[in-house]
Amino acid sequence: MKKIKFLILAIIALIAFNSYSQETSNFYATMSLQDARELKKDLPNEVEILAEKRNEAAVYLTPLAGHKLHDRVLVHGPGYIFKSSLEEAIAALDKPKRTPQNRLAFSITEDALVNQTLGLINTQNIEDQILELEAYGTRYHNRPSATQAANDLKAKWEAMANTYGRTDVSVRLYNHVNTQMPSVIMTIEGAETPDEFVIVGGHLDSTSNQGNNDAPGADDDASGIATITEATRALFEVGFVPKKTIEVMAYAAEEIGLVGSAEIAQNYNNNNVNVVAVVQFDMTNYNGSANDVSFITDYTNATLNGFLMQLLDHYNASGPHQITYGTSLCNYGCSDHASWTGEGYMASFPFEANFGQHNSNIHSPNDTYSLTGTSTHATKFAKLCAEFLIETAKSDGALAVDETLIDTVFVTVNDSNLEYDLKASNESFTNIEIYDVLGKKVLDSPISTTKGSLSLHSLKSGVYVATFVTEAKSVISKKILLK
Numbered sequence: 001m002k003k004i005k006f007l008i009l010a011i012i013a014l015i016a017f018n019s020y021s022q023e024t025s026n027f028y029a030t031m032s033l034q035d036a037r038e039l040k041k042d043l044p045n046e047v048e049i050l051a052e053k054r055n056e057a058a059v060y061l062t063p064l065a066g067h068k069l070h071d072r073v074l075v076h077g078p079g080y081i082f083k084s085s086l087e088e089a090i091a092a093l094d095k096p097k098r099t100p101q102n103r104l105a106f107s108i109t110e111d112a113l114v115n116q117t118l119g120l121i122n123t124q125n126i127e128d129q130i131l132e133l134e135a136y137g138t139r140y141h142n143r144p145s146a147t148q149a150a151n152d153l154k155a156k157w158e159a160m161a162n163t164y165g166r167t168d169v170s171v172r173l174y175n176h177v178n179t180q181m182p183s184v185i186m187t188i189e190g191a192e193t194p195d196e197f198v199i200v201g202g203h204l205d206s207t208s209n210q211g212n213n214d215a216p217g218a219d220d221d222a223s224g225i226a227t228i229t230e231a232t233r234a235l236f237e238v239g240f241v242p243k244k245t246i247e248v249m250a251y252a253a254e255e256i257g258l259v260g261s262a263e264i265a266q267n268y269n270n271n272n273v274n275v276v277a278v279v280q281f282d283m284t285n286y287n288g289s290a291n292d293v294s295f296i297t298d299y300t301n302a303t304l305n306g307f308l309m310q311l312l313d314h315y316n317a318s319g320p321h322q323i324t325y326g327t328s329l330c331n332y333g334c335s336d337h338a339s340w341t342g343e344g345y346m347a348s349f350p351f352e353a354n355f356g357q358h359n360s361n362i363h364s365p366n367d368t369y370s371l372t373g374t375s376t377h378a379t380k381f382a383k384l385c386a387e388f389l390i391e392t393a394k395s396d397g398a399l400a401v402d403e404t405l406i407d408t409v410f411v412t413v414n415d416s417n418l419e420y421d422l423k424a425s426n427e428s429f430t431n432i433e434i435y436d437v438l439g440k441k442v443l444d445s446p447i448s449t450t451k452g453s454l455s456l457h458s459l460k461s462g463v464y465v466a467t468f469v470t471e472a473k474s475v476i477s478k479k480i481l482l483k
């Protein structure tokens with residue numbers, strides 16, 4: 001009897017092990033050097049550190065090591081970025097990054113249109129879509145239902161564009177090398193500068209730590225897909241025609257190492273696609289902290305984070321659309337924004353709570369809609385998404401500030417005074433604004449002469465962004481260092 005029991009157990013274990021090892025085999029990745037070393041200490045046989053550079057390591061991981069990393073994520077997790085070969089992993093360490101754009105400029109001018117749009121964001125639509133995605137049972141990247149979800153989302157987005165008679169919208173599947181699941185990309189072609197891109201995204205796949213057949217992924221990340229879909233629908237309803245091209249992306253295979261977004265971002269960079277800004281929506285429907293939105297400040301761009309905060313200050317300070325915010329850290333490249341940051345693009349990640357106070361049921365069969373029971377939290381993110389799209393894609397205005405104009409604005413810092421000379425620009429400027437690295441405005445002063453100085457004595461030493469605002473509300477930004 002005992003023997004039979006043992007045999008049955010052994011067979012079950014064998015089946016479990018087999019389907020597990022089929023799930024994924026050993027793979028290459030890059031990750032933080034410190035995390036790699038810690039993992040190696042815990043699991044010496046599951047990790048090989050192949051190369052080290054600065055604070056990053058190229059590694060070879062077993063599926064068990066990958067799983068361990070995933071499990072840790074709920075506490076405070078090291079993640080990894082999947083690489084398809086040894087060469088790619090090594091090359092990723094050496095890769096020269098794009099020069100980050102720091103002559104960046106954003107402005108807030110579309111009050112009427114934005115306020116109208118905010119009133120149209122529909123909480124019920126968000127709920128419906130989360131439930132719809134949850135109903136696939138699993139969207140784990142290598143399951144047929146994940147590819148089905150991508151096909152269905154393409155059809156849904158096409159139908160949505162058709163409903164509003166949008167002939168400037170197209171939807172495509174983006175096929176990948178390292179996963180069988182495609183990403184879905186909706187493109188709204190820019191009416192004036194179609195080669196400038198503004199991107200919002202979320203990931204369509206899901207995962208579960210109890211085998212990947214029961215992975216509802218309601219918050220992680222059906223909520224993000226529902227958020228960007230509803231924001232876009234509201235833009236269609238108000239008839240917004242962007243001057244820049246907008247792309248709305250549902251990434252494949254984020255959960256196995258940012259696979260879908262990494263391939264897309266790399267492809268865009270290789271083809272020199274001018275992506276002006278990217279915002280990621282991954283987990284938007286669990287209200288776990290005092291503030292509504294937590295801006296993740298690592299692996300994101302401080303200037304873009306600051307602009308999103310300005311949007312909330314401007315449109316959501318009080319009233320029926322009130323949204324509060326703070327900042328938090330992931331401590332690693334925890335979602336698809338990191339793929340864009342890695343390619344040198346400006347990316348932000350407004351998150352549902354402070355890290356650690358987020359939904360603790362993600363990556364399990366319990367990540368269901370019933371846990372939140374409402375979509376009010378995600379609705380706030382859809383509002384932020386719509387504000388961002390309207391104000392960033394509206395025109396080539398501020399962002400396309402003439403390169404020569406930028407070079408006619410001279411600034412230096414001397415003895416904690418910002419000295420500026422704007423004469424050569426032939427522009428009239430109204431204000432100087434100073435932002436800290438988190439994007440918080442710390443000084444705002446009117447400009448009355450084209451040459452002058454501004455005392456920065458009230459500020460701590462550090463890096464700041466000095467922004468000069470023109471009468472036409474264009475802005476020119478320069479990074480400054482205060483000693």
Ligand code: BES
Nearest residue numbers: 070073079080220255256257258282334
């Ligand atoms: N939505 C999570 C990221 C997340 C989890 C952010 C908790 C903040 C708090 C995402 O889908 C995810 O699980 N990412 C992976 C990392 C990736 C590189 C495999 C993770 O965190 O393990």
Ligand code: ZN
Nearest residue numbers: 220221282283
């Ligand atoms: Zn996620």
